[in-house]
Amino acid sequence: MGIRGKGKELPQAFYLRSDVNVIARDLLGKYLFTNFDGNLTGGRIVEVEAYCGASDKACHAYPNKMTKRTSIMFEHGGLAYVYLIYGIHKLFNIVTNGAGIADAILVRAIEPSHGTSIMERRRNSSVNKKGFSSGPGNVAMALGIDLSHYGASLQGPEIWIEDFGEDDFAIQTTTRIGVDYAGEDALLPWRYYIGGNKHVSKMPKGE
DNA sequence: ATAAAGATCATT
DNA sequence: ATGATCTTTATG
Numbered sequence: 239m240g241i242r243g244k245g246k247e248l249p250q251a252f253y254l255r256s257d258v259n260v261i262a263r264d265l266l267g268k269y270l271f272t273n274f275d276g277n278l279t280g281g282r283i284v285e286v287e288a289y290c291g292a293s294d295k296a297c298h299a300y301p302n303k304m305t306k307r308t309s310i311m312f313e314h315g316g317l318a319y320v321y322l323i324y325g326i327h328k329l330f331n332i333v334t335n336g337a338g339i340a341d342a343i344l345v346r347a348i349e350p351s352h353g354t355s356i357m358e359r360r361r362n363s364s365v366n367k368k369g370f371s372s373g374p375g376n377v378a379m380a381l382g383i384d385l386s387h388y389g390a391s392l393q394g395p396e397i398w399i400e401d402f403g404e405d406d407f408a409i410q411t412t413t414r415i416g417v418d419y420a421g422e423d424a425l426l427p428w429r430y431y432i433g434g435n436k437h438v439s440k441m442p443k444g445e
Numbered sequence: 446a447t448a449a450a451g452a453t454c455a456t457t
Numbered sequence: 458a459t460g461a462t463c464t465t466t467a468t469g
Binding site: 298305306307322323325385 | 464
């Protein structure tokens, strides 16, 4: 353990819990780190979305559909689910729950805290009003996460999450972004974010 | 073998 | 509103 980001690394038990929405809320305020080639980068998680393979039409693994892409979600919690969307963006998710249950949490925005100049360079794009790690594609790019990290352990040397202790904020809840194809499940209030945080990506249609 | 569809983003 | 860009998945 020792010196990583200087907080307390989340144990596997954190990810193995059975309620993906509880875990999603608990992830707010935690710090997500990567260390590739000695480049430590990280930030405070400020926006997430929960997905449940058994019951949720918005989840890639619905209804418990195991494919090459979704198979990692059926593993035990504490692994990385990374996938390519629109041929361009890599989205980083955290697998939760026990083996055989396909739940995951999409990290949609972080507030940069460690290695910010490295992340800004990775973005290679102008910083806008919401910074450079707002929106799931931008989070993964800033942290240097790509498809090669599919299945990586979140207790491994390259990707992990830490708790830095006291952190007061108000949790806001809305429907999820970009899941209109999910019918009635598009209405589930499974998106969570830290109220008032400037890095939060955007609001659902009609809010 | 082929085609269609994206848990997005930046720009117009 | 629209285009970029390519893997995964379903279907024949």
